[in-house]
Amino acid sequence: MNSVVSRINTEGCTVYRWEYPNSRAIRNVANALIGIWLISVLVGLMNSISIFLFRTETRPPLFFAVGWSVLSLIGIVFTVAAIYYVGRRSRPETLTFTSSSFSYDPGNCSPIVYALHLNFFEMASPVVLLYSIIRNKRLIELSKDTMKGFVLDQMGQRQRLHFDNGSDRIEIGRFLSEPDREWLYSEVREWGKT
Secondary structure, three states: OOOOOOOEEEOOOEEEEEEEOOOOOHHHHHHHHHHHHHHHHHHHHHHHHHHOOOOOOOOOHHHHHHHHHHHHHHHHHHHHHHHHHOOOOEOOOOEEOOEEEEEEOOOOOOOHHHHHOOOOOOOOOOOHHHHHHHHHHHEEEEOOOOOOOEEEEOOOOEEEEEEOOOOOOEOOOOOOOOHHHHHHHHHHHHHOOO
């Protein structure tokens, strides 16, 4: 099978791992645009600082200069955060199975790549999109006894592979192709039967 999912068997455990979609060109273009934005914010900040330093008769009111400086500093903080989130390298998704438990590491990917692979309805809420990008994705570990099983189902036009962790529904392999997801499902279902 020509799959993007790799299976690694080690002593006592089986690890499945796959990379997020990667688009270095898109990340570089996004970082270039953010860099241009950063330069414009820095020019605005230097302009407002020059208002304090050089006294002229035509200078704007002091509250304007202070307000512009504060907004520029806030813009710089958000721009640096955007460069970090857009430019960071992705970490692969992994499932690790032992005879009595499993762990799931959701990995991470660049938000611009993440957003490009969503369908229209998933992008309808910018708040949900932003939360899904910047939330702290944590490692999930469950024992075989507490695991309710993996489910492969259809949600509209899209196939989903997921499991429940308490009240949270955790989706696995969101960006995998359907054949890869089906193969992964058959593999993890076998673990549940043993």
